Amino acid sequence: EPEVTQTPSHQVTQMGQEVILRCVPISNHLYFYWYRQILGQKVEFLVSFYNNEISEKSEIFDDQFSVERPDGSNFTLKIRSTKLEDSAMYFCASRGLAGFNTGELFFGEGSRLTVL
């Protein structure tokens, strides 16, 4: 069964460092998302991406964040200068055309980011 894959599964970084989290969405999906979940808290929307551009972003997604689909298969989230409060689990999700009507998102297993 097709699945969304994310790498790395866990990354530890120093405050101020740049981090890139990678996602490979399901191959025929067109809509891509990043969510984050601070430990024990709610799942928060960061950004949605369609047709090679951001379609919506939350107030969390400030200038320190960027997304890119560099090669037609990967979907990356970059945090330019990490802060302690960026420590969280970051989930990538994708949705196909059928899913646009059903609303179903397929999530990866997440990348845990720890900022020291």
Place this chain on the structure above:
Amino acid sequence: SQQGEEDPQALSIQEGENATMNCSYKTSINNLQWYRQNSGRGLVHLILIRSNEREKHSGRLRVTLDTSKKSSSLLITASRAADTASYFCAMTGANSKLTFGKGITLSVRP
């Protein structure tokens, strides 16, 4: 904000019992979905109910939606220890963005 509020925040039941989890939301929705998250894992889609539907079944899952009360419930019948997880309601509004609630932690004791 459409963010859902699940109730209770935590639920502990005996294996074989039914688990009922509730979700309330604030604004109009296109559909409401329930997701499951095992500890430290990703989110898995369980079931979706559209705004014009009132009840839906999938295996041991039953979800209801009351748009007049802006609430939904997820019932898991004949629970199993493997059902232990966090359960989230999530809703889609006009902008198609999926917004999650805070989640319910379900513990099923063997």
